[in-house]
Amino acid sequence: MLYRETGQFKTSYAADQAIFPIRQDRYLAIAALVLAYVAVPLLGSEYWLLTIMIPFLVFSLAAIGLNLLTGYAGQLSLGTGGFMAVGAFATYKLTTSFPGLNIVAVFLLAGLVAAAVGLAFGFPSLRIKGFYLAVATLAAQFFLIWMFNKFPWFTNYTASGVISAPPRAVFGRFYVTGAEADPVDKYLFVLTVVVLLALAAKNLVRGRIGRAFMAIRDMDIAAEIIGIRPLRTKLLAFAVSSFYCGIAGAMWAFIYTGGVEPLAFDIDRSFQILFMVIIGGLGSILGSFLGAGFIVLTPLFLDNLPRLLGFAIPVNIASNLQAMIFGALIVFFLIAEPRGLARLWQVGKEKLRMWPFPY
Amino acid sequence: MEFLTAVFLTPFATMIDNPSFLLEVVIGGLLTGIMYSLVALGFVLIYKASGVFNFAQGTMVLFAALTFVSLLERGVPVWASFILAALVMVALAFLIERLMLRPLVNQEQIILFMATIGLSYFLAGFGELVWGGDVHLLDIGIPKEPLIFGGILVNEFDLVAAGVAGTLVAGLAFFFQYTRIGRALRAVADDHQAALSVGIPLKTIWVIVWSVAGIVGLVAGIMWGSNLGVQFSISLVALKALPVLILGGFTSVPGAIVGGLVIGAGEKVAEVFWGPITGGAIENWFAYVLALVFLLFRPQGIFGERLIERV
Numbered sequence: 001m002l003y004r005e006t007g008q009f010k011t012s013y014a015a016d017q018a019i020f021p022i023r024q025d026r027y028l029a030i031a032a033l034v035l036a037y038v039a040v041p042l043l044g045s046e047y048w049l050l051t052i053m054i055p056f057l058v059f060s061l062a063a064i065g066l067n068l069l070t071g072y073a074g075q076l077s078l079g080t081g082g083f084m085a086v087g088a089f090a091t092y093k094l095t096t097s098f099p100g101l102n103i104v105a106v107f108l109l110a111g112l113v114a115a116a117v118g119l120a121f122g123f124p125s126l127r128i129k130g131f132y133l134a135v136a137t138l139a140a141q142f143f144l145i146w147m148f149n150k151f152p153w154f155t156n157y158t159a160s161g162v163i164s165a166p167p168r169a170v171f172g173r174f175y176v177t178g179a180e181a182d183p184v185d186k187y188l189f190v191l192t193v194v195v196l197l198a199l200a201a202k203n204l205v206r207g208r209i210g211r212a213f214m215a216i217r218d219m220d221i222a223a224e225i226i227g228i229r230p231l232r233t234k235l236l237a238f239a240v241s242s243f244y245c246g247i248a249g250a251m252w253a254f255i256y257t258g259g260v261e262p263l264a265f266d267i268d269r270s271f272q273i274l275f276m277v278i279i280g281g282l283g284s285i286l287g288s289f290l291g292a293g294f295i296v297l298t299p300l301f302l303d304n305l306p307r308l309l310g311f312a313i314p315v316n317i318a319s320n321l322q323a324m325i326f327g328a329l330i331v332f333f334l335i336a337e338p339r340g341l342a343r344l345w346q347v348g349k350e351k352l353r354m355w356p357f358p359y
Numbered sequence: 360m361e362f363l364t365a366v367f368l369t370p371f372a373t374m375i376d377n378p379s380f381l382l383e384v385v386i387g388g389l390l391t392g393i394m395y396s397l398v399a400l401g402f403v404l405i406y407k408a409s410g411v412f413n414f415a416q417g418t419m420v421l422f423a424a425l426t427f428v429s430l431l432e433r434g435v436p437v438w439a440s441f442i443l444a445a446l447v448m449v450a451l452a453f454l455i456e457r458l459m460l461r462p463l464v465n466q467e468q469i470i471l472f473m474a475t476i477g478l479s480y481f482l483a484g485f486g487e488l489v490w491g492g493d494v495h496l497l498d499i500g501i502p503k504e505p506l507i508f509g510g511i512l513v514n515e516f517d518l519v520a521a522g523v524a525g526t527l528v529a530g531l532a533f534f535f536q537y538t539r540i541g542r543a544l545r546a547v548a549d550d551h552q553a554a555l556s557v558g559i560p561l562k563t564i565w566v567i568v569w570s571v572a573g574i575v576g577l578v579a580g581i582m583w584g585s586n587l588g589v590q591f592s593i594s595l596v597a598l599k600a601l602p603v604l605i606l607g608g609f610t611s612v613p614g615a616i617v618g619g620l621v622i623g624a625g626e627k628v629a630e631v632f633w634g635p636i637t638g639g640a641i642e643n644w645f646a647y648v649l650a651l652v653f654l655l656f657r658p659q660g661i662f663g664e665r666l667i668e669r670v
Contacts, residue, residue, distance in 0.1 A: 076469060124651055127658045131412050131468070135605045136654060138598070139647035146644050267598070271476060278473045320488040327480030330473065335462040338470045 003352040019202060036191055041184045049183040050256075056296045057187075057194045058251045063276040063288035064201050065244025070274070071282035072205055073237035074217025075125050076133060079140035080273045082121075083242040084249025085265035086114040086144060089154050091250040092163045096156055103168040103176060107193070107250050114246020115239040117144070122238025126231060129220075141267055148262040164259035177254045186255050193251065197244060202285050204240070213237055214283070245273075279333055281340025290341040298326060362636075370632035383511050384631050385624050390517030392623020393524045394586075397579035398600040399607065399615040400527070401572040406609045407548040408568040409460065411471045415479035417597020419573055421589075422486040423448055424580025428497045428589045429490040437499055441577070448573030449566075456566045483594060492591065497584040520582050527578055528616060531571075535612075540567060548610070602650035608663025617661060622646045 003024050010016045020026040040053060066080050090110035094101065121140040128136050148154050155163050167178025175181040176189040204210050212233045215223035224230050253260035272295060280291020302322045306313045313321070337344055374381045398420060405413040413419075426447050430440035459474055503516045535541040546554040547564050555561055583593050603622045607614025629645045659665055 070469075124655060128654050129658070131472070131609065132605050132654060132658060132660070135601045136647070136651045138601060139644060139651045142644035142647055146641070275473065275476070278470070282469075316492060317488060320484040320492070323480045323484030324488065327477040327482075327484065330477030330480070331459055334466075334470055334474045334477070335459075338463070338466050 003349070003355075005353075017206075019206075033195070036195075037188070041187060044187075046183045049187045052296065052300065053187055054190055054256050055252075056292055057190045058248050058256055059273065059276060059292040059296055060289045061194050061197060061251070062245050062248035062273045063280065063292050064198060064285060065241045065248060066273050067277045067280075067282065067285070067288045068201060068205070068213070068244065069237050069241035070277055071284065071287075072210060072217060073213040073234065073241075074220075075122075075234060075237060076130065077137045077238075077241070078134050078267070078270050078274065079121060079137035079144075080245050081265040081267060081269035082141040082144035083114050083118055083245040084252060084269065085148055085262055086117045086242070087111060087246025087249035088253035088260055088265070089148055089163065089262075090114065090246065091254060092156075092165075093154065095166060095168060099166070103170060103254075106168075107247055110250045111243040111247040114249070115243040118238045118242025118245075119235055122235050125234045125238065138267070141270055145262045145266060160261075162259050162261045163253065165254040168254075177258070179258065181255075190251055190255055193247065197247065198285060198289075201244070205285065209233075209236065217283075275330065279330065279340055281342030284340065284342035286345065287340050287342030290345070294341065298329065302326065365636045366633070373632060379511055381628075383513075384627050386511065386513060387517070388624035388627030389620050390514070390521055390623070391627065392603075392619040392621070393517075393521045393616075394579070394582060394619075395596075395600050395603045395623055396616045396619025397520075397524050397527070397575065397582060398596050399603040399619055400531070400612065401575045401579070402600060402604050403607075403609065403612055403615045404531075404568055404572045404575065408544055409547075409565050410468060410551075411460070411475060412468065412609070413572070414472060414475045414597070415482060416572065416576060416600070417594040418479040418482040418486075419448070419451075420576040420580040420583065420596065421591065421594040422451075422482050422580075423573060423577035424497070424584040424589045424593060425486045425490045425495070427577060427581060428495040428584060431497070431499075432495065441581075444577050445574050448577055449570040452566050452569030452573050455569055456562060460565055461562065479594070483591070487591070495584070495589040497581065497589050499581065499585060501585050516586065523578065523582060524616075527575065528612065531575075531612065534571075540564075544568060599646065602646040605660055606650045606653055608660030610664050611660070611662035614660055614662035622649065625649050 005022045005024075008023050010021070015021070018026075020029055041049070044053065062080060062084060065083075066077065069075050069077050087110045090113035091106055094106045094109055095103065098106075117140075121137065124136050125133055149161065152158075152161070155161050165177040167175050167180060169175045170189060174185045174189070176186050205213070212223070212228045215226070215228050216230060216233050216237075220230050223233075249265060253264070257264070276291035276295045277288065278291070279294050280289070281287025299322065302325055303318075306318060398416065401416045401419065402413060405411055405416070423444055427440050427444040430443055431437065435443065455478065459478060460471075463471055463474055501516055501519050503514065506513050506515050506518070533541075535545055543554070543559045543564055544567065546557070546559055547561065551561065554564075579596075580589070580593060583596055587593065599622075600619075603615060603618040605618075606621060607616070607618025626642055626646050626649075629649075630642050634641050654660070
């Protein structure tokens with residue numbers, strides 16, 4: 001009854017092309033934004049903001065990046081961690097070399113550096129396809145992490161090989177990185193970046209470029225025949241994806257952890273983000289958020305489960321059990337809905353439109 | 360300039376100066392490569408028969424080795440442990456087919472791939488939960504003496520590994536060529552639908568092929584385990600087997616062997632002669648870059664099936 005578009009007439013093309021063509025969806029989106037901008041900072045404790053909301057948002061951004069490449073353009077990549085590391089280390093080098101530069105500009109530049117690196121590693125995709133490409137992108141993963149570990153120039157010759165974030169502020173006084181940064185400021189900054197970039201991604205995939213991506217994904221030869229240049233499209237997909245991953249990596253290192261070593265971006269990170277994309281739904285921006293939420297919350301939930309149930313398990317057994325449950329959950333989700341949480345959401349909406357009448 | 364000399368001249372000069380050292384490095388590399396091949400073999404078997412890119416192969420190697428070594432530690436004789444561990448792998452294959460592959464039949468490859476990553480988490484957790492996460496030393500009496508042939512140093516253990524790998528491949532080749540099941544496996548690998556239509560039970564074939572991959576994994580696990588000790592890091596050997604796979608082609612058993620040899624030798628030579636320039640540890644990624652460069656010229660690997668694309 002509540003969710004029905006009856007009586008909502010569109011009188012312009014712009015209205016017809018809107019991201020949320022149905023009024024209820026629009027209200028829902030606005031409500032979500034109000035919740036995120038007003039309710040969460042007011043009600044959330046420091047723990048909630050720092051250990052749940054910020055990693056969730058950062059992971060969402062990385063998942064959007066990988067989703068553009070894998071879900072929309074169909075190029076399976078296992079190098080996400082490497083590209084995130086490029087973003088993090090580029091930010092570090094830029095902000096320590098030019099301390100006066102605004103942190104927003106630094107993040108954007110770091111994203112561009114990551115995009116350039118992604119472009120370079122995207123070249124093989126023109127000849128190599130499918131799992132061969134996936135394994136080839138592992139070259140990027142291992143090479144980049146090795147490089148950041150090996151050459152002390154990247155870490156400004158610190159002994160430990162860990163980069164730590166110097167304090168930087170936006171608008172002159174709101175510190176978002178460094179030890180003294182306020183959790184709320186950090187959160188709002190990350191939220192704004194993620195919302196803006198997610199909006200950009202949503203519009204990208206609705207337009208000509210996104211359609212070219214999808215054509216390449218569905219069959220690249222056919223796409224070539226109807227006039228889409230595979231070279232440009234695939235490389236663009238790699239560049240845009242790495243841009244998003246780079247900014248996510250930069251925010252991970254600078255805002256979430258505050259200090260990071262290359263190993264934080266190892267192959268497990270790449271798999272983690274691929275899980276988010278698959279569990280959330282390939283080819284869906286909303287799915288990237290849902291998948292990130294699932295992957296961030298599940299381990300936290302499993303961590304706290306024994307305590308909630310009121311019995312203690314030794315740490316090593318608990319961690320093994322967690323791995324087992326996590327693996328089993330993933331297989332279960334893939335069996336239950338291979339097209340991801342975004343698909344469940346869509347099915348739910350279809351059902352809701354009919355409700356309470358069955359036909 | 361100095362850097363260029365170090366990259367392009369010094370290594371070759373060292374090689375020419377000391378050919379027997381080069382030969383020693385190459386042979387050492389080839390023998391390590393055989394160990395990679397052992398792991399890659401399991402991947403190939405499963406990919407050929409079911410089109411699943413089985414990321415859990417590394418964890419299966421670990422799990423099989425853990426089962427074997429734990430039985431051994433509890434006083435079970437070697438042959439009985441081997442048979443029991445093999446039976447465990449067969450049971451595992453049965454469960455995987457029943458609980459994971461069957462519900463996911465006809466899904467896209469990437470979904471199956473992700474499912475095997477989930478499986479690998481599960482198995483790693485399960486194996487360590489049941490058998491404990493410590494390093495288990497494994498010694499089944501393989502000699503480890505260094506031998507010298509005409510001035511070239513060779514590790515006896517590596518020779519045994521090569522012998523085992525050779526026997527395994529010969530055994531598999533025999534099994535594939537001359538048995539009824541082997542013929543069915545080849546038919547399924549060629550064309551699923553055609554195989555189904557002549558009455559080959561696909562589900563049984565999957566169980567068989569996952570069991571064979573499990574047993575190959577067991578052998579690989581025993582060999583790696585006697586070298587490094589049975590521990591979690593064995594499952595990471597799978598990451599070393601991936602470039603071997605793409606080099607040899609996902610669908611070719613000889614490819615896995617040749618790929619392993621090329622990667623093993625290439626990696627060792629690069630590490631020994633070029634490693635010092637950058638301070639070493641290039642083994643981690645060198646194999647991938649080697650495979651990547653190779654793929655640019657032959658996108659389906661050395662022996663892989665040529666991709667024919669039609670619109």
